[in-house]
Amino acid sequence: MPQTLSVPEPMSVLDPECPSRIVFGRIGERWTMFVILALSDGPLRFTQLKARVGVVTAKVLTETLRALERDGLVARAEFRESPPRVEYALTPLGVSLLDPIQAMREWAERHVPELLASRERAAAASDA
Numbered sequence: 001m002p003q004t005l006s007v008p009e010p011m012s013v014l015d016p017e018c019p020s021r022i023v024f025g026r027i028g029e030r031w032t033m034f035v036i037l038a039l040s041d042g043p044l045r046f047t048q049l050k051a052r053v054g055v056v057t058a059k060v061l062t063e064t065l066r067a068l069e070r071d072g073l074v075a076r077a078e079f080r081e082s083p084p085r086v087e088y089a090l091t092p093l094g095v096s097l098l099d100p101i102q103a104m105r106e107w108a109e110r111h112v113p114e115l116l117a118s119r120e121r122a123a124a125a126s127d128a
Contacts, residue, residue, distance in 0.1 A: 031056050031064045033101050040098055043089035
């Protein structure tokens with residue numbers, strides 16, 4: 001009896017059961033896009049990365065890096081030197097996210113005045 005191969009159904013991020021939602025969850029986390037953008041020019045040590053990202057705490061940056069590493073977006077390299085050195089870099093999968101994230105960055109930088117103006121109008125309307 002020949003075996004029938006099941007063809008996976010097309011992915012739809014709007015389907016609550018679709019595993020592709022994990023990607024949106026990862027990218028939507030507060031510090032993910034900042035870390036990916038910070039690493040876009042090449043590997044960084046933890047302190048360099050923290051300074052580039054900004055106000056993130058060391059604990060939260062560590063958690064974010066571990067999650068990105070687990071998902072295959074960031075690689076951690078340890079160098080046996082004195083003192084020991086660790087660098088973080090984007091993997092090829094992480095690099096593949098740069099174009100979409102850069103597009104969102106450009107959109108945000110271009111449209112933030114409109115969003116801020118809308119917020120001010122909404123705040124003024126609620127005060128009235």
